[in-house]
Amino acid sequence: MATPTLEKVEAESAASPYITVTFRIRRFNPEVSDTAEWQDFQIEIDPKERVLDGLHKIKWDLDGTLTFRRSCAHGICGSDAMRINGKNRLACKTLIKDINPEKPITIEAIKGLTVMKDLVVDMEPFFQAYRDVMPFLVTKGNEPTRERRQSPEDRERFDDTTKCILCAACTSSCPVFWNDGQYFGPAAIVNAHRFIFDSRDEAGEQRLEILNDKDGVWRCRTTFNCTDACPRGIEVTKAIQEVKRALITRRF
Amino acid sequence: MSADTSSSAIGEVQGASLYDVDNPAPYIEAPRKRTSKTPRSTRGNFEMAAWLFMRLSGIVLVVLVIGHLLIQLVLDGGVSKIGFAFVAGRWASPFWQVWDLLMLWLAMLHGANGLRTVINDYAERANTRLWLKGLLYTATVFTILLGTLVIFTFDPNIR
Numbered sequence A: 001m002a003t004p005t006l007e008k009v010e011a012e013s014a015a016s017p018y019i020t021v022t023f024r025i026r027r028f029n030p031e032v033s034d035t036a037e038w039q040d041f042q043i044e045i046d047p048k049e050r051v052l053d054g055l056h057k058i059k060w061d062l063d064g065t066l067t068f069r070r071s072c073a074h075g076i077c078g079s080d081a082m083r084i085n086g087k088n089r090l091a092c093k094t095l096i097k098d099i100n101p102e103k104p105i106t107i108e109a110i111k112g113l114t115v116m117k118d119l120v121v122d123m124e125p126f127f128q129a130y131r132d133v134m135p136f137l138v139t140k141g142n143e144p145t146r147e148r149r150q151s152p153e154d155r156e157r158f159d160d161t162t163k164c165i166l167c168a169a170c171t172s173s174c175p176v177f178w179n180d181g182q183y184f185g186p187a188a189i190v191n192a193h194r195f196i197f198d199s200r201d202e203a204g205e206q207r208l209e210i211l212n213d214k215d216g217v218w219r220c221r222t223t224f225n226c227t228d229a230c231p232r233g234i235e236v237t238k239a240i241q242e243v244k245r246a247l248i249t250r251r252f
Numbered sequence B: 001m002s003a004d005t006s007s008s009a010i011g012e013v014q015g016a017s018l019y020d021v022d023n024p025a026p027y028i029e030a031p032r033k034r035t036s037k038t039p040r041s042t043r044g045n046f047e048m049a050a051w052l053f054m055r056l057s058g059i060v061l062v063v064l065v066i067g068h069l070l071i072q073l074v075l076d077g078g079v080s081k082i083g084f085a086f087v088a089g090r091w092a093s094p095f096w097q098v099w100d101l102l103m104l105w106l107a108m109l110h111g112a113n114g115l116r117t118v119i120n121d122y123a124e125r126a127n128t129r130l131w132l133k134g135l136l137y138t139a140t141v142f143t144i145l146l147g148t149l150v151i152f153t154f155d156p157n158i159r
């Protein structure tokens, strides 16, 4: 039987759960050097803890200068997207045991954005693309006296893309964005999708026209990196294809 | 920040330090960035047309190219049969003329548009992009015109 017996649980907790893990972190400090380099840290950690806990151990006990963003620590604020073992993930949602702690765990800043220090990047271009798709409800006519009502089916239509936490894991995993930061990027398209397919919104046409731009949806090459990266499990690539389809079919 | 803490922060690079708190190194920049000044240059529906063309021409090319490869390299004695007489024999029929003409135009435009995408992706400076695309378009137009000319003016009795 797979159910653990009491003895087994006790035996396990008697032995220390801690293992030694190497964190290999790409450090950059413009006040010291103009190049980034890898630095190894050995830490004792329970494999059931998260990469973020490891970073905390390093920052609090080993090297206070290690710089990274985090806020909620529970996968909601979107602050701590980083490239862990070559894949974009949230440090606060990645368990040590899930990423092979036998080998050094590489951690670096997300790609395609300016690195300011260690794991901190300049998010401004990312948010600029977000602002460019007008991520707010646009309506005409008088303000209704009651809430704007919507059927469950209409709400379901864009449910997936409401889950975005703007962590930039998708956009900074996209090879088109790495090469050419002019591309709107998956996150901006996801957030445009959220309003384009909202029955209450009336600026769908306008948003579609924005994404018809030469740096819009047509630059997407369907690599699925964004869907792989999204910590919220949003079907990012699908959302992009739905916008493409809407652009092609809307006038016919 | 004292010298002590910065040495524990970065280790070996500390010795060769050209930079300090008052004189920081430049950030590690991304190749190109989106800013509020990024031009919102909508080029009509060109990108959409190009995207659609890639898919539609791709579907037609599957038939044309696989058929072409089969006839040229596999069926009826394989590649050794190809010679002037073989080409002359095929181009005697308008069907194969149209086949090859279509394949020439679709493959060239498809390939050229594909390379345009690649140049847009990888060439960082506007000038590099301009030159590479100029070269690409020149080569494309030249090849398409030359090929079309040959298909239409082919003379099997040439000596």
Ligand code: HEM
Pocket: A220, A221, A222, B054, B055, B057, B058, B059, B061, B062, B065, B107, B108, B110, B111, B112, B113, B114, B115, B117, B118
């Ligand atoms: C045999 C049938 C073919 C099919 C079904 C096909 C399909 C496609 C499609 C759908 C794309 C767009 C990819 C994207 O934007 O995500 C593409 C790109 C491309 N194709 Fe084709 N193609 C075919 C043959 C050819 C031929 C014969 C050439 C060369 C003359 C060619 C050269 C290219 C190039 C250079 C790209 C751009 C690559 C890139 O976007 O990274 N293809 N192809």
Ligand code: SF4
Pocket: A163, A164, A165, A166, A167, A168, A169, A170, A171, A186, A187, A190, A229, A230, A231, A232, A233, A234, A236
């Ligand atoms: S779509 Fe997913 S990966 Fe992209 S910004 Fe939103 S939450 Fe992050």
Ligand code: FES
Pocket: A069, A070, A071, A072, A073, A074, A075, A076, A077, A078, A079, A080, A081, A090, A091, A092, A093
């Ligand atoms: S710290 Fe908030 S999402 Fe990870």
